[in-house]
Amino acid sequence: MMVKGKVWKLGNHVNTDDIIAARYLNTTDSQELATHCLETLRPELVQKMEPGDILVAGENFGCGSSREHAPIAIKAAGFSLVIAVSFARIFLRNAINIGLPVVETSEAKRIREGDLLEVDFEAGMIKNLTQNSQYFWSGYPPFLQELIKCGGLMKWVRKKYIKSE
Amino acid sequence: MTITEKILAHHSHQEKVTPGEFIEASVDLVLANDVTGPLAIQEFEKIGATKVFNPAKIVLVPDHFTPCKDIRSAELVKKLRDFSRRYQVRFFEIGQVGIEHALLPELGLVQPGQLVIGADSHTCTYGALGAFATGVGSTDVAAAMITGRIWLRVPATFKFTYHGQRQRWVGGKDLILYTISRIGVDGARYQTMEFTGPVIDSLPIDDRFTMANMAIEAGAKNGIIAPDEITLTYLKSVITAFKMEPADLRSDLDSIYCQQIEIDVNQIEPQIAVPPLPSNSRSVRELTGTRIDQVVIGSCTNGRLSDLEKAAAVFLHGKVHPEVRTIIIPATQNVYYQAVKKGLIDTFLTAGCVISPPTCGPCLGGHMGVLAKGEVAVATTNRNFVGRMGHPESLVYLANPEVAAASAIKGRIAHPEEVVNP
Structure with a gap:
């Protein structure tokens, strides 16, 4: 899989309240959640972004609450990928479970707002077309690769548990 | 292992x-x-x-x-x-x-x-x-x-x-x-x-x-x-x-x-975590001047019976400051009932607190005590992220139940000994 998009850069410890505030958690509608994505932190972002754009963050992205509404909002807003130096664990599993691509690499520090990136998941390569550089990441462990390949946890469960019954 | x-x-x-x-x-x-x-x-x-x-x-x-x-x-x-x-x-x-x-x-x-x-x-x-x-x-x-x-x-x-x-x-x-x-x-x-x-x-x-x-x-x-x-x-x-x-x-x-x-542990004094991260913890003494608008005592962190007992013991020494609203949230129906039987609710009501039914409510800015722009709360909850309890420009300080109660009485962040042994 390949994605290409423009970067929106965020800092360290972006929490799930920043991504989607609790006042919007009285709905499960992904499109509605998307309209409030990152509203507290960057109110203009959702209006200005283009589908396929990439979020790049520092350390511990998605810390705080377990609300899956956070990766749902990011995915429904049209972001193709989140790259961060590190992810908080519940956010990471939620993203993988719902099929939102995430890449964990310390190279995220070098990426700047507005950079144009081309990401090749199979090769584990990020091409920074703006800075004319490239970064590699080690990829996911085999178990997570299997989950991702299935298209998320529920598809994996259906394949493994429900179809076999 | x-x-x-x-x-x-x-x-x-x-x-x-x-x-x-x-x-x-x-x-x-x-x-x-x-x-x-x-x-x-x-x-x-x-x-x-x-x-x-x-x-x-x-x-x-x-x-x-x-x-x-x-x-x-x-x-x-x-x-x-x-x-x-x-x-x-x-x-x-x-x-x-x-x-x-x-x-x-x-x-x-x-x-x-x-x-x-x-x-x-x-x-x-x-x-x-x-x-x-x-x-x-x-x-x-x-x-x-x-x-x-x-x-x-x-x-x-x-x-x-x-x-x-x-x-x-x-x-x-x-x-x-x-x-x-x-x-x-x-x-x-x-x-x-x-x-x-x-x-x-x-x-x-x-x-x-x-x-x-x-x-x-x-x-x-x-x-x-x-x-x-x-x-x-x-x-x-x-x-x-x-x-x-x-x-x-x-x-x-x-x-x-x-x-x-x-x-x-000998060195540790009562703590208070300054917004916007739970890791910004300091000794309460360093912040005792900070004016507050609201106090919340409850949550999955500190809404159990002994938490309410600790808060009530402080409220025996003073009433809620006239410019502060204090919300007590027993974490469960049973905690609430025990608090009634032990006379804690009596103490809270006499001190001028309001009692909420069990709920997460204000901890995540849901309801039952949401903050307006610029308002400041001391809460016994667990997160003090930006806008956690309401408006993005409101602030939450995290503390234990006694610090929260003392702050409610003083109308500013306070050490419990300011109220209990003045």
Whole structure:
């Protein structure tokens, strides 16, 4: 899989309240959640972004609450990928479970707002077309690769548990 | 192996597990609430599931926006209620419901050695009883409701050893805030925080709940305390019979820890965490001038009976400042009832506090005490992120129940001894 998009850069410890505030958690509608994505932190972002754009963050992205509404909002807003130096664990599993691509690499520090990136998941390569550089990441462990390949946890469960019954 | 590794090995039917290893483990209890449960049900139905793995091991606790704050939250709770009737899983109606992480232990639903997952980040609270308990997402819960299993990466364990004597006014909240300030909000990311040492050995169960509850605020997968006499005494008060499995719930002497720190508790004063991170903890004395508008005493962190007892003991020495509103939220119906019987509610009402029914409510800016622009709160809750309790330009300081009560009386951040021994 390949994605290409423009970067929106965020800092360290972006929490799930920043991504989607609790006042919007009285709905499960992904499109509605998307309209409030990152509203507290960057109110203009959702209006200005283009589908396929990439979020790049520092350390511990998605810390705080377990609300899956956070990766749902990011995915429904049209972001193709989140790259961060590190992810908080519940956010990471939620993203993988719902099929939102995430890449964990310390190279995220070098990426700047507005950079144009081309990401090749199979090769584990990020091409920074703006800075004319490239970064590699080690990829996911085999178990997570299997989950991702299935298209998320529920598809994996259906394949493994429900179809076999 | 550590206590966490032993529980994970037992639940994945292996002799041994190693940090970093991926396992599929069986779960003893699956939890979701009114925010996360509806999404889980949606995913459950989307793949055409028609039965749950074991109705007795699934609990739905509508605690976040209840009693329902608006039509939409009422619809979410209805979804849980309908699902519970159809699949015979446990659902707690208003009148029985309480904040999930106070309610489930109180009902004896969590026991040492169990593996508990919950679509709520503070599920780690149950580590206080020697269970492996961790917060997951809604999709995880949907999958676990079908399969009775969860995928996990075995965490490495970070050992914390607490020595010395706790000063007066220093409780579990202060110990955990201080600890998080030492290691940062991602200081234990993906890891287990194992709390040990003489201070923990004598720490009351409610304070242990508070400590394990906030392990997530350091990024941890779980917090855990080996079960001992204090744990067993508590368990005997809530359940008639239980079996500890695996039986040996102590970390082996040759356990491998990724990190270890020793904490001298003698030095720790009552703490207060400055917004916007729980790791910004300082001694209360450094902030005693800060003016406040609201005080919230409650939550899954500090809404248990002993928390209310501590707060009430301070309110015996003064009334709520005229420019402050103080909201007391007993975490469960039982805590509320005990607080009535012990006269605590009398003390709170006389002091000018308002009593809320059990709810997460203001902790996450849901309802029952949301802040306006520029307002400042002292809360016994667990997060002080930007806009956590309301407007993005409002502020939350985290503290223990006595500090919160003293601050309510003074109208500014205050040390309890300013009120109790003036």
